[in-house]
Amino acid sequence: MNFNCLIIDDEETIGQTTSEYFNMFDVTCEYVTSYGAAIDFLSEHQVSLLLLDINLGEHSGFELCKKIRKTTNIPILFISARTSDDDILTALNIGGDDYITKPYSLNILLAKVKAILKRCESNLIPVKTSPCEQIQIDYNYRQIMVNQVPIKLKNMEFKVLSYLMEHTNTVISKEELFQNIWQSRFIEDGTLSVHIRRLRQLIEEDPDNPRFIKTIWGVGYVFEVKE
Structure with a gap:
């Protein structure tokens, strides 16, 4: 309750x-x-x-x-x-x-x-994904809700996911993420990959075959929500 x-x-x-x-x-x-x-x-x-x-x-x-x-x-x-x-x-x-x-x-x-x-x-921004599933990002608690279950994020994980969700269905380049999240162009790709992998483990049913956080090879990532 x-x-x-x-x-x-x-x-x-x-x-x-x-x-x-x-x-x-x-x-x-x-x-x-x-x-x-x-x-x-x-x-x-x-x-x-x-x-x-x-x-x-x-x-x-x-x-x-x-x-x-x-x-x-x-x-x-x-x-x-x-x-x-x-x-x-x-x-x-x-x-x-x-x-x-x-x-x-x-x-x-x-x-x-x-x-x-x-x-x-x-401060709750809901993203409807299907009639039985919902992901929300909560800016006040700095956490996400996956199927109504709160999940605490580390600071950079929260920043990466919230940025991707704010630009749902838009491909975001790695350079844009480096500039807007880390505010630096000198971050290694591996650092971003670690955060993406962690986020997939938290929100995806099958992290190896992600439904939401998709890799656009040679460019960056997109948080995809199909109509």
Whole structure:
């Protein structure tokens, strides 16, 4: 099941109140009260945004943020009664997108969450490939969705794939990729080939016989989508 927001807060009253308020305004939301419950929830559900407390009993929100950031760039908003500069800087430096102090105003928090969700939605560029298959590239999370499954990309892999998909059904020369992705003409062909091979392994059913990322021998590559 998909949710707009997950609240992770060891104070159950805050989690429940905030969750109920969000759901009243059509932002689908659930809450959990521990590190372990958050991991379990995220393994079973698709979530678009996290509201994360720092204090989570035996664990901390900092630990959870670091773990989540290994696999996804989902927006994470820290919510905490702690107001020191050190806590705020730590939260932002490990991958937090914002830091909101308690007590917070529910209507202002909801507005922040809605704005981020809207921005995330507008950054999704779907590429329909067949009635039963879809590839999407998500600029906010810097990942791809293959058959609705999120897949994290390395920085250069993301740049190469997004450039090819932005120019769907257009042959892109190696020189153009070198210039626009690496911003250099002195990249070896092998470097590009490694990234193309990795991308094919991620999105193609048969990487040796690619359906989407085609090689145009002597020229470059094309992301092909047949009408």
